[in-house]
Amino acid sequence: xxxxxxxxxxxxxxxxxxxxxxxxxxxxxxxxxxLRLVLHLDGEMLISVDPVLGYLHRGFEKLAENRTYLQxxxxxxxxxxxxxxxxxxxxVRSVEALMDIEVPKRAEYIRVIIGELNRIISHHxxxxxxxxxxxxxxxxFWVFRDREDVMDMLEMVTGQRMMYNFMRIxxxxxxxxxxxxxxxxxxxKEFPGRIDEYEQLITENxxxxxxxxxxxxxxxxxxxxxxxxxxxxxxxGVDWDLRREVGYSVxxxxxxxxxxxxxxxxxxxxxxxxxxxxxSVRIVEQALDSLCGGPVNLKLPPMLRPPxxxxxxxxxxxxxxxxVYLVSRGGLRPWRLKLRDPTFSAIxxxxxxxxxxxxADVVAIAGSLDLLMGGVDR
Amino acid sequence: xSDIIDFLKNFLPGFGIAxxxxxxxxxxxxxxxxxxxxxxxxxxxxxxxxxxxLLQPFADGLKLIIKEDITPAQANRLLFLLAPAVALTTPMLxxxxxxFSEGYTxxxxxxxxxxxxxxxxxxxxxxxxxxxxxxNKYSLIGGLRAAAxxxxxxxxxxxTIIIVAxxxxxxxxxxxxxxxxxxxxALVQPLGFIIYVIAGVAxxxxxxxxxxxxxxxxxxxxxTEYGGFRFAFFxxxxxxxxxxxxxMAGSTLFLGGWRGPFFGSPFxxxxxxxxxxxxxxxxxxTFPRLQVDQLMSFAWKILIPLSLLNxxxxxxxxxxxxxxxxxxxxxxxxxxxxxxxxxxxxxxKKVLMRKRLKLLAEKKLTALISGTGRGGxxx
Numbered sequence: 001x002x003x004x005x006x007x008x009x010x011x012x013x014x015x016x017x018x019x020x021x022x023x024x025x026x027x028x029x030x031x032x033x034x035l036r037l038v039l040h041l042d043g044e045m046l047i048s049v050d051p052v053l054g055y056l057h058r059g060f061e062k063l064a065e066n067r068t069y070l071q072x073x074x075x076x077x078x079x080x081x082x083x084x085x086x087x088x089x090x091x092v093r094s095v096e097a098l099m100d101i102e103v104p105k106r107a108e109y110i111r112v113i114i115g116e117l118n119r120i121i122s123h124h125x126x127x128x129x130x131x132x133x134x135x136x137x138x139x140x141f142w143v144f145r146d147r148e149d150v151m152d153m154l155e156m157v158t159g160q161r162m163m164y165n166f167m168r169i170x171x172x173x174x175x176x177x178x179x180x181x182x183x184x185x186x187x188x189k190e191f192p193g194r195i196d197e198y199e200q201l202i203t204e205n206x207x208x209x210x211x212x213x214x215x216x217x218x219x220x221x222x223x224x225x226x227x228x229x230x231x232x233x234x235x236x237g238v239d240w241d242l243r244r245e246v247g248y249s250v251x252x253x254x255x256x257x258x259x260x261x262x263x264x265x266x267x268x269x270x271x272x273x274x275x276x277x278x279x280s281v282r283i284v285e286q287a288l289d290s291l292c293g294g295p296v297n298l299k300l301p302p303m304l305r306p307p308x309x310x311x312x313x314x315x316x317x318x319x320x321x322x323x324v325y326l327v328s329r330g331g332l333r334p335w336r337l338k339l340r341d342p343t344f345s346a347i348x349x350x351x352x353x354x355x356x357x358x359x360a361d362v363v364a365i366a367g368s369l370d371l372l373m374g375g376v377d378r
Numbered sequence: 379x380s381d382i383i384d385f386l387k388n389f390l391p392g393f394g395i396a397x398x399x400x401x402x403x404x405x406x407x408x409x410x411x412x413x414x415x416x417x418x419x420x421x422x423x424x425x426x427x428x429x430x431x432l433l434q435p436f437a438d439g440l441k442l443i444i445k446e447d448i449t450p451a452q453a454n455r456l457l458f459l460l461a462p463a464v465a466l467t468t469p470m471l472x473x474x475x476x477x478f479s480e481g482y483t484x485x486x487x488x489x490x491x492x493x494x495x496x497x498x499x500x501x502x503x504x505x506x507x508x509x510x511x512x513x514n515k516y517s518l519i520g521g522l523r524a525a526a527x528x529x530x531x532x533x534x535x536x537x538t539i540i541i542v543a544x545x546x547x548x549x550x551x552x553x554x555x556x557x558x559x560x561x562x563x564a565l566v567q568p569l570g571f572i573i574y575v576i577a578g579v580a581x582x583x584x585x586x587x588x589x590x591x592x593x594x595x596x597x598x599x600x601x602t603e604y605g606g607f608r609f610a611f612f613x614x615x616x617x618x619x620x621x622x623x624x625x626m627a628g629s630t631l632f633l634g635g636w637r638g639p640f641f642g643s644p645f646x647x648x649x650x651x652x653x654x655x656x657x658x659x660x661x662x663x664t665f666p667r668l669q670v671d672q673l674m675s676f677a678w679k680i681l682i683p684l685s686l687l688n689x690x691x692x693x694x695x696x697x698x699x700x701x702x703x704x705x706x707x708x709x710x711x712x713x714x715x716x717x718x719x720x721x722x723x724x725x726x727k728k729v730l731m732r733k734r735l736k737l738l739a740e741k742k743l744t745a746l747i748s749g750t751g752r753g754g755x756x757x
Contacts, residue, residue, distance in 0.1 A: 022515050030594035133594045135667025141419035206726045207666045214734035360595050
């Protein structure tokens with residue numbers, strides 16, 4: 001029996017093993033919200049893991065059918081509450097594409113700046129929670145210390161710390177405040193040093209390495225089969241980033257790298273997020289440099305009436321491809337709105353990844369996948 | 379009648395001192411931990427109750443006392459109530475043989491070292507009872523983890539304590555302190571001292587060996603079902619009481635006990651205990667948690683062979699040079715430490731990388747999927 005192997009039927013009959021069912025969650029310190037995992041255990045060893053979803057179901061897709069296009073914008077950032085900007089972004093992209101709206105250039109730059117800042121704080125939480133799952137308590141506070149700086153900036157721009165409601169169809173809500181650029185540049189200057197600090201505390205630690213190297217390996221084809229995207233897929237070596245492949249918004253103008261892992265284990269997923277934070281800093285710097293003048297939104301009427309049609313638009317959220325499939329029948333409200341959340345795919349991978357590992361590894365693997373239940377239970 | 383009075387005369391002072399030491403540690407160390415942890419996290423820590431938050435532990439204790447006392451319906455009531463009391467016996471009894479100062483030992487046993495080992499081994503019992511009696515799967519797993527872990531780490535702990543006995547030539551703790559008049563055993567036997575610290579931290583179930591109460595996996599481990607003051611028993615009195623007596627035994631065995639410059643007094647013992655407890659807190663703030671099998675293989679594959687070799691080498695030196703065995707022991711021990719610092723981290727990384735590649739090969743990783751490949755880097 002190998003560490004990552006499965007327990008064969010022969011082993012079980014020889015050892016007279018008895019299966020224990022442990023219900024982990026929905027109220028549990030390390031399920032980050034309301035994920036419920038039913039663990040079938042053989043001592044410490046996992047035989048199978050069943051995720052049970054639905055504890056945070058709020059009917060997001062159905063509610064869209066009773067809201068006008070603008071009203072729904074206030075709701076959608078509550079979906080994946082750690083990266084609300086990306087939810088809004090993919091929604092406004094789909095509506096804009098349907099109505100064939102050209103967004104002002106300055107608005108696109110502001111979207112990129114806010115989006116990448118939001119990616120940084122989302123990765124902060126991902127890394128902090130992952131380390132908390134591994135039993136390290138200090139990294140969580142370190143990332144939250146720095147997260148607070150970004151949150152202050154986002155609050156300065158949008159008026160909110162998490163549920164931004166900042167994107168508008170045809171632009172953004174308002175322009176950047178005057179004090180923003182200086183604050184942001186100061187942060188961007190300091191932040192790479194702070195990432196080095198995290199790496200000193202975490203990446204160099206032998207216990208951390210022993211807990212993550214070779215743990216929960218996802219093969220590239222597996223990642224594609226399960227529809228995994230974002231850093232989780234890139235850690236497996238799937239060279240796919242919508243910012244580069246689709247090149248939406250003004251991303252083609254920027255010079256940034258897409259970090260790739262080669263092993264697809266927990267360590268690579270962690271490392272990919274660290275590198276993505278560095279790349280986000282680069283993107284924000286370039287966006288600030290090339291920020292042009294002009295209007296930040298189009299003065300559209302509050303009652304939008306997109307033409308009949310349907311389309312799918314996605315953005316690269318911190319957790320992967322977040323997409324909106326929008327069907328319009330020409331009315332004031334969407335006829336149907338389907339949301340594609342990357343975490344849902346990532347959770348579907350857990351039953352495949354975990355058998356053969358120990359209890360502690362299930363939280364490590366779940367933490368490394370950066371699960372967030374807000375997006376899963378729509 | 380006079381027998382009873384004599385007994386009480388002997389019993390009560392010791393009981394009172396032991397209890398107040400544990401009480402003091404349950405007040406001082408959680409507070410120190412939170413402030414130090416706050417400092418390490420770049421925040422303030424509790425500083426609202428009283429000057430500099432000094433009254434915070436009392437507020438916490440009061441809050442826990444006035445909470446409702448709950449026993450789970452399906453729990454084994456007798457054992458559930460008994461477990462905290464059983465767990466408290468180790469820190470209480472351990473102090474009986476510790477020399478606090480010149481002539482201030484509650485019981486000067488001539489087999490003090492054996493007593494320390496025996497009482498220390500007792501501490502697993504309370505945790506196991508608590509885990510079993512709670513009728514909760516998390517508690518049960520926590521209790522069983524504690525039993526496996528504490529029995530494994532008992533062995534290197536005992537082996538290093540035997541080294542101290544060899545160096546002293548006696549089992550009495552007073553003699554151990556007297557033998558460190560010229561030089562501390564931590565300087566003669568740094569390897570033994572480090573093994574004592576590591577195995578001790580594992581015995582105490584503190585980070586990075588806090589598997590029995592692993593918060594992120596087992597909610598709170600063996601004490602999940604305990605609330606109110608029973609929880610305070612486990613979380614403050616027993617945990618930090620155990621840390622205190624472990625540090626007391628450690629400073630007596632390796633750091634010269636109550637002896638210090640200028641004057642010998644409980645002050646020095648207290649200072650050494652405090653510093654050793656700070657090391658425990660420092661571990662807590664820095665390390666992630668080990669995995670169960672890694673924990674076991676670390677004990678059985680690294681710590682136990684190492685402490686056996688250390689014991690054999692020390693014994694050999696004592697036989698070879700009965701007069702001054704301290705110098706060769708110190709040379710060997712320090713060079714072991716130097717070798718460890720030089721090569722151990724690299725070796726661990728190499729082993730882990732090899733394991734990773736092996737696991738990867740088992741998973742049959744195929745060619746990388748590529749997008750357009752524009753601007754991509756491979757980290």
